[in-house]
Amino acid sequence: MTRHRILGLGLLLVLALMPVLTDLAGQPAFLSLMTRILIYGMAAASLNFVLGFGGMVSFGHAAFFGIGGYVVGFLFFHQTEGTLFLGLIPGTSQLLITLPAAVLVSGLVAALIGTLALRTGGVQFIMITLAFAQMIFFFFVSLKTYGGEDGIIIRRANELPFLNMRDKATFYWVVLAITTLFFLGLRRVVNSSFGAVLDGLRQNERRMAALGVPAFRYKLYAFVLSGMGTGLAGALMANFLRFASPDMLHWTKSGELMVMVILGGVGTLFGPFLGAGAFMVLESVLSSWSEHWPLALGLILLVVVLGTKGGLMALVSRLGGRK
């Protein structure tokens, strides 16, 4: 435990010094890669919460990612236009308001989708989550007011009091702080009695039901929490890209998040972050070699799925000789 804590603090220190390190190395592009890794890591970890810990294979998490992004986009749009969203809600560009709003809205949508989707299971669950994500995708594509297929350009990242969010390093630190809080919160939930119930539901739902656990309700809670986390990541991504578009909602984005989870290790706390890192680094390295990088990515994916069990996280613990 103490060894873990030292490792964790060391890692946090390195991550916190990253803007200085990338400056010294003259690699400012690496800092934005790191920012993206942290954000995607949160989305993947949220997906992993239902997928790995809860055993619910959701193929529609891009919906929550996109909704988080679009909440930021909508609020910015209405602030610059000076109009009210639905004639009720004024726009804003304060991160302290947009982030909770994004989390809240994606949580509500997750509650709605989860209530319906969790009545099925197995293949049908995969397909119905995909179906809902597709509906949301086409819904946003058809919103001409908000750019339709082109999405909303957010000309300035959301503001935080006393901080200059246009500075790349500051933005990175803010993302890092949020990621750290997110990770600690996630660890707490996973290790709580709620996490234990979820683990039990994944292993044997019927037995848990026989023990008197209301299975549906617990799965729904997990699904909503997962949607909220993914929405948070989406809101940060919209701030980072200064852009919210249907691209964030595309079903291949759901696929990419799953790839990150698998790459890193299903049902591990730190795995999704590792997987997001591996995926983004792989993507940027491969795409700098050749425009045909998805070919290599596809093959690597096949090898990883067919050839390994437990992803990178299993590799790390095997190398470390732990567990």
Added chain:
Amino acid sequence: MILFVEQVLNGLQYGVMLFLLAAGLTLIFGIMGVINLAHGSLYMIGAYAGTYVAAQTGSFWLGVPAALAAAALTGFAIEALVVRRLYARDHLDQVLATFGLILTFNQSIILLFGRQPLFTQLPAGLDGSVMLLPGLPYPTYRLLMIAVGLLVAVGLYFLINRTRIGMLVRAGATNREMVRALGVDIRLLYTLVFGLGALLAGLAGFMAAPILAVQVGMGEQILLATFVVVVIGGVGSIRGAFVAGILLGLVDTLLRAFLPSLLRQVMPGSEADALGIGIASMGIYLLMAIVLLVRPKGLFGATA
């Protein structure tokens, strides 16, 4: 009225296309328990191989065996190299491995043929129209597509319900373990079913080539609709795939054709068009959600 009949025929044509793809996919789903996201890639490969051969030889009809052969061979290769290892895995691994296959196939096609869409010339005699009713001309080729689709449906019906192989397929879809326990060479059956599914996907791809652009990504576009058909029809049911395919083809086509003009009566034109297309695109997914909520196993789903 004329317009409506025309759109119904278009819907029928789209419906039989969906059926051709869904028939294979539902068997692969139902018998092997594998989610094959790469089914759309087989459709794309059939379209590319057929179009390429047709363009090189100048004969549309030579494209047909080329498309079928290319799709079936690719299907056999996928089954032997990848899918066979996934039977015992959970759905997550299957989704990911076949997602990897999609990326691989799409990029390979770009490497071979480039990003420009290919176009096919219709053969002479099929590029005209037939007068179905006075004032209702309809393209001959689309009628041919409907006819081929219905023929395949009849053929599959006899194959599944009247032959020994069909009996094993039905048995496999109902209870896989029992068929294996009775000493049937299940691996051969799997390979045959996968090959048949690939063949049908290749046929659908080549048939669609003259009326759509042959391009990378065409597989994924239709794949999602195909999955919707499979799930609505009930996993493992050919009859379900047929009914759901036609139903979805009609719903999708009619919504796209008539919703924007209906909406235009209550809102300005460009917004009505965008919203109409948006809702029409959502239509099939909405239908699936409703069907699954009422009948979680689909319309004709075998009770597992």
